[in-house]
Amino acid sequence: MKVxxxxxxxxxxxxxxxxxxxIIDQRQLPHRYLLEDLATVADFAAAIREMHVRGAGLIGAxxxxxxxxxxxxxxxxxxxxxxxxxxxxxxxxxxxPTASNLAWAVERMIKAMATEVEVPEKKQRALLEAEAIADxxxxxxxxxxxxxxxxxxEISKRKNGEPVNILTHCNAGWLAFVDYGSATAPIYAAHAxxxxxxxxxxxTRPWLQxxxxxxxxxxxxxxxxxxxxxxxxGHLMQHGMVDLVIVGTDRTTRCGDVANxxxxxxxxxxxxxxxxxxxxxxxxxxxxxxxxxGIKDIPIEERSGEEICYVSGxxxxxxxxxxxxxPLNCQAANxxxxxxxxxxxxxxxxxxxxxxxxxxxxxRLYPExx
Amino acid sequence: MKVxxxxxxxxxxxxxxxxxxxIIDQRQLPHRYLLEDLATVADFAAAIREMHVRGAGLIGAxxxxxxxxxxxxxxxxxxxxxxxxxxxxxxxxxxxPTASNLAWAVERMIKAMATEVEVPEKKQRALLEAEAIADxxxxxxxxxxxxxxxxxxEISKRKNGEPVNILTHCNAGWLAFVDYGSATAPIYAAHAxxxxxxxxxxxTRPWLQxxxxxxxxxxxxxxxxxxxxxxxxGHLMQHGMVDLVIVGTDRTTRCGDVANxxxxxxxxxxxxxxxxxxxxxxxxxxxxxxxxxGIKDIPIEERSGEEICYVSGxxxxxxxxxxxxxPLNCQAANxxxxxxxxxxxxxxxxxxxxxxxxxxxxxRLYPExx
Numbered sequence: 001m002k003v004x005x006x007x008x009x010x011x012x013x014x015x016x017x018x019x020x021x022x023i024i025d026q027r028q029l030p031h032r033y034l035l036e037d038l039a040t041v042a043d044f045a046a047a048i049r050e051m052h053v054r055g056a057g058l059i060g061a062x063x064x065x066x067x068x069x070x071x072x073x074x075x076x077x078x079x080x081x082x083x084x085x086x087x088x089x090x091x092x093x094x095x096x097p098t099a100s101n102l103a104w105a106v107e108r109m110i111k112a113m114a115t116e117v118e119v120p121e122k123k124q125r126a127l128l129e130a131e132a133i134a135d136x137x138x139x140x141x142x143x144x145x146x147x148x149x150x151x152x153x154e155i156s157k158r159k160n161g162e163p164v165n166i167l168t169h170c171n172a173g174w175l176a177f178v179d180y181g182s183a184t185a186p187i188y189a190a191h192a193x194x195x196x197x198x199x200x201x202x203x204t205r206p207w208l209q210x211x212x213x214x215x216x217x218x219x220x221x222x223x224x225x226x227x228x229x230x231x232x233x234g235h236l237m238q239h240g241m242v243d244l245v246i247v248g249t250d251r252t253t254r255c256g257d258v259a260n261x262x263x264x265x266x267x268x269x270x271x272x273x274x275x276x277x278x279x280x281x282x283x284x285x286x287x288x289x290x291x292x293x294g295i296k297d298i299p300i301e302e303r304s305g306e307e308i309c310y311v312s313g314x315x316x317x318x319x320x321x322x323x324x325x326x327p328l329n330c331q332a333a334n335x336x337x338x339x340x341x342x343x344x345x346x347x348x349x350x351x352x353x354x355x356x357x358x359x360x361x362x363x364r365l366y367p368e369x370x
Numbered sequence: 371m372k373v374x375x376x377x378x379x380x381x382x383x384x385x386x387x388x389x390x391x392x393i394i395d396q397r398q399l400p401h402r403y404l405l406e407d408l409a410t411v412a413d414f415a416a417a418i419r420e421m422h423v424r425g426a427g428l429i430g431a432x433x434x435x436x437x438x439x440x441x442x443x444x445x446x447x448x449x450x451x452x453x454x455x456x457x458x459x460x461x462x463x464x465x466x467p468t469a470s471n472l473a474w475a476v477e478r479m480i481k482a483m484a485t486e487v488e489v490p491e492k493k494q495r496a497l498l499e500a501e502a503i504a505d506x507x508x509x510x511x512x513x514x515x516x517x518x519x520x521x522x523x524e525i526s527k528r529k530n531g532e533p534v535n536i537l538t539h540c541n542a543g544w545l546a547f548v549d550y551g552s553a554t555a556p557i558y559a560a561h562a563x564x565x566x567x568x569x570x571x572x573x574t575r576p577w578l579q580x581x582x583x584x585x586x587x588x589x590x591x592x593x594x595x596x597x598x599x600x601x602x603x604g605h606l607m608q609h610g611m612v613d614l615v616i617v618g619t620d621r622t623t624r625c626g627d628v629a630n631x632x633x634x635x636x637x638x639x640x641x642x643x644x645x646x647x648x649x650x651x652x653x654x655x656x657x658x659x660x661x662x663x664g665i666k667d668i669p670i671e672e673r674s675g676e677e678i679c680y681v682s683g684x685x686x687x688x689x690x691x692x693x694x695x696x697p698l699n700c701q702a703a704n705x706x707x708x709x710x711x712x713x714x715x716x717x718x719x720x721x722x723x724x725x726x727x728x729x730x731x732x733x734r735l736y737p738e739x740x
Contacts, residue, residue, distance in 0.1 A: 205575060215697055227702040231631075234636045235632060262602055266637075270636060311693060322685070325581045327401075328401075331595070339608065
């Protein structure tokens with residue numbers, strides 16, 4: 001995707017020094033676009049832990065490049081090399097223990113190096129594997145875009161080329177992956193195909209990823225969009241102002257229940273009440289094949305109430321500051337996710353195609369998990 | 371209700387000078403509790419226009435006291451007096467043209483003075499009528515509390531005295547009326563009757579009336595409460611953490627559709643999906659007897675997108691400041707209200723009692739509108 005008109009991925013080797021990895025410090029968005037150089041395992045761990053990067057796909061790719069940087073700085077002795085990598089893996093995996101892509105990417109990196117070759121060859125393989133993980137993430141999102149594009153094309157035809165109004169929640173955009181995003185991929189594909197689209201962006205309290213990230217990336221790509229309070233979607237849907245909802249997911253059960261950012265369930269209810277298609281876009285790595293009932297079996301992370309009682313942003317003076325919006329010492333509850341039951345979901349869009357949100361249809365595309 | 375442990379109404383004559391009216395400058399809450407003195411029509415007009423006071427009941431009472439202050443400062447010549455009052459009425463009615471209680475209160479004040487008596491007697495009647503309007507508002511809310519209390523008592527019995535968890539949206543509290551509030555009246559009545567209650571307070575973006583006003587007034591009264599992002603209610607309801615929803619309304623159709631703060635409809639959908647009772651509390655002045663289909667016939671106010679793109683609050687340094695939470699020049703849409711269809715509403719609680727949200731049941735309590 002583009003930043004300031006230039007093609008850009010969310011993570012890449014430094015153009016002048018392949019021993020350094022560049023990320024966007026997403027905490028600074030939307031007011032400052034800052035690239036950050038990562039070289040040591042400590043750099044990578046801090047970037048993941050302190051959420052300079054976030055989103056399943058990007059966390060995985062960042063961890064993979066973290067192992068790559070560990071490998072190129074590790075001792076050349078085989079045993080010392082393995083110990084160094086093992087310590088790096090432990091350190092990176094501990095940064096966000098619930099991010100399943102993180103552990104998966106680290107394990108995959110270690111496996112790629114677990115061969116009977118010399119250390120220099122292992123270092124070479126680390127680079128290739130990290131790049132493969134990033135490329136695969138981008139490719140999966142690109143394919144989600146292709147499959148989802150057909151849904152938007154259909155609606156566009158029905159509307160005789162009038163803009164297709166798409167509502168999204170949180171940021172399942174390219175900032176959450178290496179490129180394209182999941183929920184945004186069909187939107188970018190439609191935009192690239194000159195299909196007129198307009199996106200309603202839920203601001204997504206408490207973290208405001210919609211206001212701070214999704215609105216920013218849509219703006220960079222030139223996609224028309226309007227920011228709204230999370231309370232607004234129901235009204236828009238009642239009045240025919242939404243043609244389609246597309247959201248991402250953090251975890252998807254084998255029966256099609258979807259855990260996504262808190263508030264997703266409310267939008268699914270409103271879409272259902274107004275007969276508006278509600279799609280969930282996902283790389284298949286978000287499937288948890290071990291569970292069916294998401295409401296019963298997906299534990300929901302609780303975070304600090306401070307994130308409810310304070311809002312951070314840029315003051316008129318240009319500084320970053322937080323303001324208190326509630327009585328001091330007000331008790332607040334902060335649940336990170338909710339579960340949207342499969343019955344409210346029109347379809348899932350993965351890199352393999354579009355499927356209805358039920359076990360039978362999901363397993364038809366993923367028979368290996370039957 | 372109480373502030374700092376002392377009984378208090380949201381509007382009253384100054385205890386030391388009956389020519390001055392005291393209000394709470396609600397823009398300063400929750401961080402500063404400031405009483406403000408109003409004496410001239412210009413004072414009252416500014417207080418209403420710039421939302422030092424808000425909420426249907428309180429706007430009406432403030433306008434009534436505004437006419438009272440106009441009357442006591444008006445010339446003693448009959449014709450000059452009438453002209454002075456007429457100008458004051460025009461000025462006050464123009465401050466918030468869509469607030470139907472405002473025009474109603476002003477008209478009622480004028481009618482009370484439109485008799486063949488001398489000007490000093492008219493001034494006396496102005497005071498009595500303004501006090502009657504305020505007392506009636508408080509009394510209606512108190513009665514809403516009595517009727518709603520029975521609903522909470524029933525749930526409390528079923529839960530064997532475990533706290534009754536009540537979710538509310540926006541501020542239909544005593545700060546919006548002269549006393550007690552509408553949605554909060556049953557909660558305060560239960561609290562006074564030693565029934566354990568706990569309130570989930572929707573922060574209510576974009577204005578944050580839940581975080582800034584409802585959390586504050588519940589805290590002053592000692593009612594247990596927890597602030598949540600507007601996105602959270604669905605998750606809580608799915609997990610049995612909400613026993614009852616009570617909200618207010620700005621306008622209620624004769625068929626039971628309810629226009630209330632944006633986002634109310636989403637909570638009604640979630641309550642319906644989880645078989646949780648959803649009640650709307652209202653003084654009957656919010657009924658609009660001329661319309662039935664709220665989604666079709668209630669125009670929804672649109673306000674500035676700035677209220678979406680900026681959040682105001684208190685900085686760590688103690689000053690009041692606004693912070694930008696979106697890309698600069700981001701387009702934003704700001705709808706003030708949405709309509710909850712009657713089919714999602716368990717019942718309406720008015721000063722006359724509890725009724726189901728359909729025309730037949732409503733007209734049984736209000737046969738004069740049949």
